Amino acid sequence: MSGPILEVRDLRVDYGGIKALRGISLEVPEGEVVALIGANGAGKTTTLRAISKMLRPVTGTIRFRGEDVTRLASHQLVARGMAHGPEGRGIFLNLTVSENLRLGAYLRRDLAGIQADAEKAYALFPILAERRSQVSGTLSGGEQQMLAVARALMSRPRLLLLDEPSLGLAPQVVERIFAVLRDVSATGVSLLLVEQNAHKALQLAHRGYVLETGQIVMTGTGRELLASPEVRKAYLGE
């Protein structure tokens, strides 16, 4: 079978009259990395939030792992293997790093596996290991971002939605995050990645979509988009 793990058709979202998404369709093939790029306010965050049901779309269908999940709630999607690392991190600021990781595995019951995955997360981001009993609100912005990615992985997702994981990070940390994403993808996890850093995102991505004022205006392989003059002009600042 091996159809796409995520299939979005004609998704529309209104914010009280403002049409944020005007009917977008996209696919994430099983095991691939898909990048969603676009200017500020194009609707990237809205797209991810609509997919993970953090908000309710006006119309559209969403199929996840072959199942129509249009009517399901967020927590049901998590149970089916979708994880969302939201914009602005969305970690539990009053809780420690390790508590955040534990809650990331909220639906899992295999204590040994959870422990092992937490150790894996600490290995990916050694700074988090040093800070494991620190309240996460006191972490630096970059550390919080790493925690958000690490926590999203704790549910052992089949599909990971990430909203600007490199936002506001120092270049080395951005490298670190993208290296981790590459590793994660290599383990077979599919990724839908929203990024301002179009260059890095398209380098990693198998496929990319360009979003403009709530519509998809271009799609292609990561390489094609990187080479496209329009993309280079609009998003790579050339």
Add this chain to the structure above:
Amino acid sequence: MAPLRQLLRSFLPFLVGVPVLLSAQWAMEYSGSQAYTLLLVTVGVNVILAVSLNVVNGATGQFSLGHAGFMAVGAYTAAKITLGLAGFKLSFLPAAVSDQLFFALALAAAMAAAGLAGVLVGLPSLRLRGDYLAIVTLGFGEIIRSVIENMKSLGQATGLSGLPLRTNLVWVGVSALATVVMARRLSVSTQGRALFAIREDEVAAEAMGVDTTGYKVRAFVISAAYAGLGGALIAHAILLATPRMFTFVRSIEVVVMIVLGGLGSITGSVVSAVVLTLGLEALREFQAYRMVVYAALLIVLMLLRPQGIFGTHELWDLPFFKRRGARKDAGGAARAGGAP
């Protein structure tokens, strides 16, 4: 093994409590001091109300202002049943036992009715985040009151009087214990972890796979049911159910108790319910000023210790009790409750 131990842990308080309560009740009857019995009943009912409200306002971080409304539903449901069954006896049982059986039925019905009201109020309002619950529960309390005031069968403004005396220290004590055990079980179970995540950050909790609406509604319904129990008990202690017993002020009283004790702390609620009830009794002449006292208490508290006296800690988390070392599990109920 673990479930059996849990079961035992839940029953232990009753094994110890019931004999103590029975002897207390007997002592009270023997010495004939009804005033003290009523005071103790009031203390117990306030413990039930505070601990149950804390399940919503403390454990899930929602804000309900309608506890008095659920008390009213419970009180009137139970009153209708005990009044309706007043002439009946189960002939094969001693009269007193038969009465108590009927009362048990009335209490169960009170909880069911209040719980049902909780579903009706909670389901629509808990789907939304934020302050909707406060507004809806506030409205609910007032609606219940005006419904009662306009219903002939509920005695309108004069209420239902001549209820049989059924509430005793055993009923109140057992109910209070049950409330505490329920709240405790809820806070240490997986549900507790979910509620805790909801309190910390609802959006993040949902993203972790927590069924936030489901858990909030469940906690709210349980809380409402126990409020109904409290209402039924107090009505059958003062032998009266009137709309004036269940005003907005009553809801606020309970809110003050849990805010004082510390939102999220079960023992904090218990201590603060006991202290406030006894304190107000001691200041009897100033009853008229109780709202002033409450307001002053809250202001002082907000200035000195905004997280409440216990914060989210339990009694046994305090240094004095802490001999067993740190028992701090991830996502557990015990957490440092520093000022936000």
